[in-house]
Amino acid sequence: MLRPAYAVEYDYLPAHQCFRTLMTKKIEGLFFSGQINGTTGYEEAAAQGLIAGINAARFSSSKPLIVLERESSYIGTLIDDLVTKDLREPYRMLTSRSEHRLLLRADNADSRLTPLGREIGLIDDRMWKYYEEKQARILHEKKRVKTEKIPATSEITQEVAELSGQIVKDPMTLENILKRPHIHYGILDKYGFGNSLLSREEKVCVEIDIKYEGFINRQRNHIQQIVQQQHRALPENLDYYSITTLSLEAREKLSKIRPQNIGQASRIGGVNPADITTLLIHLECERRLKQKEQQVGNALLTSEKSDDHIVEAVVC
Numbered sequence: 152m153l154r155p156a157y158a159v160e161y162d163y164l165p166a167h168q169c170f171r172t173l174m175t176k177k178i179e180g181l182f183f184s185g186q187i188n189g190t191t192g193y194e195e196a197a198a199q200g201l202i203a204g205i206n207a208a209r210f211s212s213s214k215p216l217i218v219l220e221r222e223s224s225y226i227g228t229l230i231d232d233l234v235t236k237d238l239r240e241p242y243r244m245l246t247s248r249s250e251h252r253l254l255l256r257a258d259n260a261d262s263r264l265t266p267l268g269r270e271i272g273l274i275d276d277r278m279w280k281y282y283e284e285k286q287a288r289i290l291h292e293k294k295r296v297k298t299e300k301i302p303a304t305s306e307i308t309q310e311v312a313e314l315s316g317q318i319v320k321d322p323m324t325l326e327n328i329l330k331r332p333h334i335h336y337g338i339l340d341k342y343g344f345g346n347s348l349l350s351r352e353e354k355v356c357v358e359i360d361i362k363y364e365g366f367i368n369r370q371r372n373h374i375q376q377i378v379q380q381q382h383r384a385l386p387e388n389l390d391y392y393s394i395t396t397l398s399l400e401a402r403e404k405l406s407k408i409r410p411q412n413i414g415q416a417s418r419i420g421g422v423n424p425a426d427i428t429t430l431l432i433h434l435e436c437e438r439r440l441k442q443k444e445q446q447v448g449n450a451l452l453t454s455e456k457s458d459d460h461i462v463e464a465v466v467c
Contacts, residue, residue: 163189166233167408172216173203173230176409182207188233191241198226198244199233205271217271220382221414222251222374223263235408235418253363253370258356262286285353292346292357296325299344307342314338329361381414383434394433401426 166188168176173188175181184199206216219227228249233242249255255263265282268274274282300322301308307328308319315331325344328334336354339345349357360367391397391405400421410416417427 172206383413
């Protein structure tokens with residue numbers, strides 16, 4: 152190679168020097184985004200720029216900074232990977248990098264992120280009203296297809312049987328029709344059972360939510376089970392080298408990256424499940440110790456107050 156081509160070689164900041172807010176750990180109020188964080192691609196830069204810009208504005212206004220969790224968006228997955236993993240090559244955001252792909256879909260992006268946008272002031276009243284009306288129409292349609300039944304002898308059920316390869320013997324709801332393989336919302340429109348008030352996008356949302364309801368609920372339940380442990384915060388000043396039951400590599404990596412929670416720590420290369428268990432035990436021991444100290448302090452305070460009441464009674 153005579154010389155590097157465009158964008159093959161450039162300076163960058165190891166992103167583990169940033170928090171998930173994209174503010175640098177060493178310089179408060181300094182935010183980085185884009186190729187300087189080790190990514191490649193316009194979409195990756197735009198996603199980081201959005202979060203860095205929001206948080207820079209909120210920091211200057213003394214407002215709490217926002218963090219997108221991995222299970223909330225691909226942006227959250229992107230940033231979490233950048234600040235957690237020891238990257239050896241330019242990072243691209245692939246859908247396969249997320250373990251929650253069933254929930255992170257284009258059709259439900261607004262339902263996942265619009266409430267946050269409204270909370271931080273990025274969604275005006277007009278857009279919020281449009282969002283609420285859209286969600287209400289989708290919810291109403293999902294309720295309707297769960298209750299409306301079609302006779303087994305109707306034309307639509309005959310076509311459903313042909314397309315799905317499954318015999319229809321009994322009356323079935325529109326929901327059960329949509330759950331059949333190779334069946335789409337368009338067949339409801341074809342036979343007059345669709346909802347003309349819905350847009351094409353809204354019909355897609357209804358179809359996906361109905362067809363994959365079981366899988367979606369299973370993934371949501373799984374997330375709820377792990378979220379409490381994964382989001383358990385790690386103290387910023389935690390001395391990992393003092394936890395001798397951690398492996399040496401884990402102590403080095405944890406001290407270098409300084410993860411903000413257990414979930415982030417578990418995704419660091421070189422930190423194995425045994426190290427995560429050790430961290431959880433350490434946090435629990437610290438919690439119990441602080442709780443015990445607080446109980447002792449409260450007991451002493453109560454005792455002092457009782458002594459004061461006894462002295463007052465004797466004086467009287």
